[in-house]
Structures are given as C-alpha cells and as structure tokens.
Amino acid sequence: MTDIQKQILANGTHAFIGNKVTARYNEQQDPMCQHNVYLAALPPILSPKEAVFQLRLEPAYLESERELPPEYRQHAVQRLSNFIQPTPNQLDLHQRISRVIRGGYVTRNPLSPEWVKQLRSSFPNLDWDGEDEYKKPVISPSATGFTIIGTSGVGKTKAVERVLAYYPQLIMHYEYNGHVFERSQLVWLKLECPYNGSIKALVLNFFQSVDQIMGTEYYRKFHKSRRTAEELIPEMSRIASSLGLGVLVIDEIQRLSMAASGGAKQMLNFFVKLNNEIGVPVILIGTHSAQRILTQEFAQVRRGLSQGDMVWTNLNQEDREWQQFVKKLWKYQFTSEYTPLDEALSDMLYDQTQGIVDLAVKLFMLTQWSVIGIPGVQEKITPALIRETAKTHMKTAQPILDALRNGDENKLLKYGDVIPVSNEVLEKFSQSQRSKVTVTGRLNTLAMQQKMESADTVGEADEEMLIIQVAMNLVNAGVDQEIAKDCARGALLMNGGSTDIKVAMWDAFELAKKAKEEASNRKQNRKTPARVKKNVPYTEQDLRGITARGLEQRVAPYEALKEAGYIRESTEFHAV
Known part of the structure; x- marks a missing residue:
C-alpha cells in the first residue's frame, strides 16, 4: 500500500x-x-x-532520540502528523x-x-462507435453512495x-x-x-x-x-x-x-x-x-x-477508544524529559480537543514544539502547558470546541467551515520554534568554543561536552553512533587532550574515514578470492596472440589482424 x-x-x-x-x-x-x-x-x-x-x-520512534540535540527533536515531532490510531x-x-x-x-x-x-x-x-440496438436497460444497478459530514480539520x-x-x-x-x-x-x-x-x-x-x-x-x-x-x-x-x-x-x-x-x-x-x-x-x-x-x-x-x-463524531471521554488513543499517542515524546501519562493530562487533552483525534494529535505536536530547546524552559508536559498551548495556537478552534462542549448544533452549522488548526499554522509555528533552537544552539557552540580557547586543557573545558559535540557532528554526517563516539575520543587522545573543537572535528573525521576503509577491506577479504588468471601461451595463428602482440607494439587490434591477413578489403568480395 x-x-x-x-x-x-x-x-x-x-x-x-x-x-x-x-x-x-x-x-x-x-x-x-x-x-x-x-x-x-x-x-x-x-x-x-x-x-x-x-x-x-x-511513525518510527526510539526512546534514545530524546537524548539527541533539540534541533533534531524539533524535526522529529513532525512525524506525528502521520500518526493514525x-x-x-x-x-x-x-x-x-x-x-x-x-x-x-x-x-x-x-x-x-x-x-x-x-x-x-x-x-x-x-x-458509441456503432449502431445502438439497445433501447432499454436490462439490469438494475446496485450502487449506493453516502455522505460524510463533520467539522473541518477533524480528520x-x-x-x-x-x-x-x-x-x-x-x-x-x-x-x-x-x-x-x-x-x-x-x-x-x-x-x-x-x-x-x-x-x-x-x-x-x-x-x-x-x-x-x-x-x-x-x-x-x-x-x-x-x-x-x-x-x-x-x-x-x-x-x-x-x-x-x-x-x-x-x-x-x-x-x-x-x-x-x-x-x-x-x-x-x-x-x-x-x-x-x-x-x-x-x-x-x-x-x-x-x-x-x-x-x-x-x-x-x-x-x-x-x-x-x-x-464524523468525536470520541467520548469515557470510551475505551479515547483511552487507547491517548496511550498510543503519548509514547511519541521527543522532549528531553519523559512525562508519564496520568488522568490529569488525559483530561486536559480531552477538554482542549473534545475528543477530536486529529485535533488531539496537532495539539500534542504544538505542545512539544513549545518547550523543546527553548532556553530556561523545562522540557516537561503539564496540564497547564497543554491549556496554554491550545489557548495560544488554537484560537480559531474555540467556537467549534465550545459548540461541542455544549452540544449546540446551531453553532456547529455556523462555524462548521472554520478550520480548527490548519497545516499551515502547524508549519509556521514549527519553523519559528526551530529557528529559536538554531540560534540557541549557535550561541551554545560559540560559548563552548570560547571556553575551549581560554582553557589550558580540554579537561578544564569539559572534555565530555566536546566528545558529545564532535560525535553528534559525525552522526549527522552518516557515521554509526558507536563509531562516532570512539572517533571523537580518539581525536582528543591524538592531540594530547589539548585542542579546540575545529581540530578535534578534523581528526575525528579522518579517524571515521579510516574506520570505514578498514571495515570495507575486512568485508572484501571475506569474499571468495578472485580467480587468478593463468599465463597461457598463444600459438602463432591465435587471434588473441596477434592482437596482444600488436598492443605491445602500439598497433590497434584491427590493423594487427589486417597485417596478419585475417581482414580483407571488401572489394575482394564484389562480383566480377
């Protein structure tokens, strides 16, 4: 499919x-x-x-992804747009x-x-490309269609x-x-x-x-x-x-x-x-x-x-389907701190989306984007954060949600064409949050480099921070995670523990390149050895020998065969 x-x-x-x-x-x-x-x-x-x-x-998800840099995790949240339970x-x-x-x-x-x-x-x-001899239908089609009615943006x-x-x-x-x-x-x-x-x-x-x-x-x-x-x-x-x-x-x-x-x-x-x-x-x-x-x-x-x-109805808060949906959705957390699901969080998510599953997914995405990589903000999901995110980024949805809370069908007819949260809103907010993370990341990297330059040794400048920084750059370049860590540590040892991040990155990339070549050579050695060509002597009339000797004397194969009498002029075959 x-x-x-x-x-x-x-x-x-x-x-x-x-x-x-x-x-x-x-x-x-x-x-x-x-x-x-x-x-x-x-x-x-x-x-x-x-x-x-x-x-x-x-979507694909690994718990270890929560340990990755915020700019990566901001992008990873986007995967939730494809979530369907x-x-x-x-x-x-x-x-x-x-x-x-x-x-x-x-x-x-x-x-x-x-x-x-x-x-x-x-x-x-x-x-119909021919004379129509049929005047009356002879069968009764059994097709029936149907209509699907529901608020915009609900899935x-x-x-x-x-x-x-x-x-x-x-x-x-x-x-x-x-x-x-x-x-x-x-x-x-x-x-x-x-x-x-x-x-x-x-x-x-x-x-x-x-x-x-x-x-x-x-x-x-x-x-x-x-x-x-x-x-x-x-x-x-x-x-x-x-x-x-x-x-x-x-x-x-x-x-x-x-x-x-x-x-x-x-x-x-x-x-x-x-x-x-x-x-x-x-x-x-x-x-x-x-x-x-x-x-x-x-x-x-x-x-x-x-x-x-x-x-197209919304789920009831007491239904088992809502509980299963939230449980499945909740595991897709890309915040650095995992927040266990409890009744207060589930209730708040329902209150702010009224059981509209498509809206719940979008609110969960917006909530994570609100905290990932933002300076001074704890990356933890709380009921208050969910409510504040909905209030800030789901303003157009409020009339529809109020109508659903109150069971007001007249308001649903009035606001039915309003899109609660469009994909454009999601993308715009996602980009703004990613830009904040990027700026913060650049400032942190600059601060770390300044710290490196002013330090006498890497140990004073937080050696582990440098290893992580170098290793992540290698991973982003396609190097296996474990190999990246080994190469980062090796780069520091090569320079006696006193280098800046640029030199460390250069040496680490060289080590990664060497590790890749060694792995490739080991793979080649495990393959069946190629058949060794034998030096078989050619006879005087062997065409292979004639062309080989010609090549040794810088004579093209065609000319060598022609000189040996194996290629004739085409005029010899013309009728007399």
Whole structure:
C-alpha cells in the first residue's frame, strides 16, 4: 500500500494519484460475484482486525532520540502528523467504502453483454462507435453512495484517503481465464469541489484527474470547447463507465453553496444519475454547513445517493477508544524529559480537543514544539502547558470546541467551515520554534568554543561536552553512533587532550574515514578470492596472440589482424 500523492490542477484544486498495478485475480466466494473480472481484481475483504492493522499508521520512534540535540527533536515531532490510531469512525468508514465499491461492481461485469446493453441505454445520445440496438436497460444497478459530514480539520479527508490507499487506483488487465482481456480499471477517483461550486469546473477537474492517472488528453479535448456543463456531463459519465470507475469521492461538497442558482441541485441530480443509471457509487464529504444543501428541498436527491449519512463524531471521554488513543499517542515524546501519562493530562487533552483525534494529535505536536530547546524552559508536559498551548495556537478552534462542549448544533452549522488548526499554522509555528533552537544552539557552540580557547586543557573545558559535540557532528554526517563516539575520543587522545573543537572535528573525521576503509577491506577479504588468471601461451595463428602482440607494439587490434591477413578489403568480395 502506497500513500496517495497530490498534484495541483489548473483551478487550484488537487488530483489524487494512487497506486497502479497489474491485475491479480482472487476467487470470489459470493455466487453473485463469481466470474466478475472487476471484482476478482480487487484486494480481499478485510476482517475488523485486519482493517485495524491496515489503517494504523505509527511513525518510527526510539526512546534514545530524546537524548539527541533539540534541533533534531524539533524535526522529529513532525512525524506525528502521520500518526493514525484507528477509531470506530474509521473502521465503519472502511466497511462502508468496501461495500459501495463491491456493490457497484456486482452488476458491472465488462464480460457480460447485459452490462453493455445497460451502459448504452443510459446515454443514447452519445456516439458509441456503432449502431445502438439497445433501447432499454436490462439490469438494475446496485450502487449506493453516502455522505460524510463533520467539522473541518477533524480528520475526515485523511481517513478517507487512508482507506482508499488500500485499493490500487488503477488496475491493468491483460489476460483473464486464459483469454486476452485488455482493459484499464479505475477503482477510485477523488475530486475536490471547485471553490466557486461550478459544475463545469468539477467536470473539467474530472478530465484533468483522469489524464494525470491514465496519460490521456481529455482535458485538452474539452476545456476550450464551448460545450456547456450539461453537454459535458454525459461525456464524463461515458468515461467513468468505460474505465470501470469503482467509486467517485467528492470532497468539500459545502462549496456547492457557492454555485449559481439551481447549480447545486443539478450537480446532486447528476450524482444520482451516476448511481442509478451506470452504477457508479458517489461519496460526498463536507462540513456541517453542507447539511443545508443535502436537506430540505434536496431531501429526495439525498435519499437517492445514500445508504445512510455518516456524521464524523468525536470520541467520548469515557470510551475505551479515547483511552487507547491517548496511550498510543503519548509514547511519541521527543522532549528531553519523559512525562508519564496520568488522568490529569488525559483530561486536559480531552477538554482542549473534545475528543477530536486529529485535533488531539496537532495539539500534542504544538505542545512539544513549545518547550523543546527553548532556553530556561523545562522540557516537561503539564496540564497547564497543554491549556496554554491550545489557548495560544488554537484560537480559531474555540467556537467549534465550545459548540461541542455544549452540544449546540446551531453553532456547529455556523462555524462548521472554520478550520480548527490548519497545516499551515502547524508549519509556521514549527519553523519559528526551530529557528529559536538554531540560534540557541549557535550561541551554545560559540560559548563552548570560547571556553575551549581560554582553557589550558580540554579537561578544564569539559572534555565530555566536546566528545558529545564532535560525535553528534559525525552522526549527522552518516557515521554509526558507536563509531562516532570512539572517533571523537580518539581525536582528543591524538592531540594530547589539548585542542579546540575545529581540530578535534578534523581528526575525528579522518579517524571515521579510516574506520570505514578498514571495515570495507575486512568485508572484501571475506569474499571468495578472485580467480587468478593463468599465463597461457598463444600459438602463432591465435587471434588473441596477434592482437596482444600488436598492443605491445602500439598497433590497434584491427590493423594487427589486417597485417596478419585475417581482414580483407571488401572489394575482394564484389562480383566480377
């Protein structure tokens, strides 16, 4: 499984690029799914335990890293942005997406003539490269989509992308059951609703995304045409069906509220058409404000899409899931002093995030950045530090958190589009803290060098400090940690214990280089000795001997062979 990559499209939204594989077919247990090439190429259905393993994402971590310099640890905290501990929401999402993809493929077997009839009957006005003899659909597609509603920045999108990453995005078919079968299967496609809610812009996003994945030129073909959105939508549907699109995911659906009058309803009707007529399930993701679009006058459309709305809820403080989540998260401490987790810390983290796991991870990162490497600040996590960090760096989240504390749905609708803590805020704060650490580190290094220069011996200038400083520079250059320590100590001994840091660094690097060469030589000596070439005498007519003797006399092999009569002029072979 590979992470999903993002590429910026022409209008500022993103194309989401997943994995491409060659089809490997799995036997289907369900009688309704047997001999369906699209279903057979999908990865296996996961049990809940297997889904937990697939969803979990735990960054690399060693306790010894807390002993490293602060500038290193500041960077290490960033790893937490990839931390995922599966929650009930995410497991439910995994099962739903599995059901909608497989359910949509049940009646869309490209080997079945009934599917071809269904496809052509859905869009009779399109040119299908041949006379259309089918007038009525003969099967009933079983695809159903659903909507995901939740506050901005709480992890909906991240969770969806993590589930989608389990499935290859593009499956290339070449042969099935011993017969040639060349087909591209687009398992999933994720789009972002355009900022202005334009239907035509969304359709063009579809063309661009397919081009990025498939190497096609649909966008070039359609974006300059004068065709309206109504005329382009059937083309989009035809491409989706011909590529065997398994599921279409539309994020930021609340932007449809910016569409021109009637545009939102038209777009939602199009999603229903994809579901009902060609069997492509649609998943809509949006904030609480998107509920205005998906309710009231659009209630009938909403029912056509949905197998049930999924409201992205926060964890309850008393739930076992919250306790497990905090316990897993808490071990990723890069502060020099480890702070054991207790009830007061867990309660404060919950109070400041209201059980929103994505927000809890970000607050934990911000809290560590607030103290690592800052002069005069103890690197210890306390409830007061968590509260102060949230107050300072999560101001935009406070209205949402207050609404959650009070269960105020009206406020959630009002503030639903506010991003609690954006990635830009995290990066900006991280950089500012790293710059403080860098300046402090430079001052400390300068002070140490001044101390070295004024001291009579290294012992007076704190020999151990110098060893650590030299060793860390070697480690940063790629030298093994133990070798780095030995080389640092060796450098001091070489100079009789009286040198400055520059000389120590130079000698230590020379020792490290020598140690690397010795290790390489030992490795070479352990290899099987190369076969010794024997001096075999050549006969007078041996071509190898002729060329060898020629080289000794600085004569090219071609000339030597020509002089010996083995190379003739081409004219000798011309017909007389």
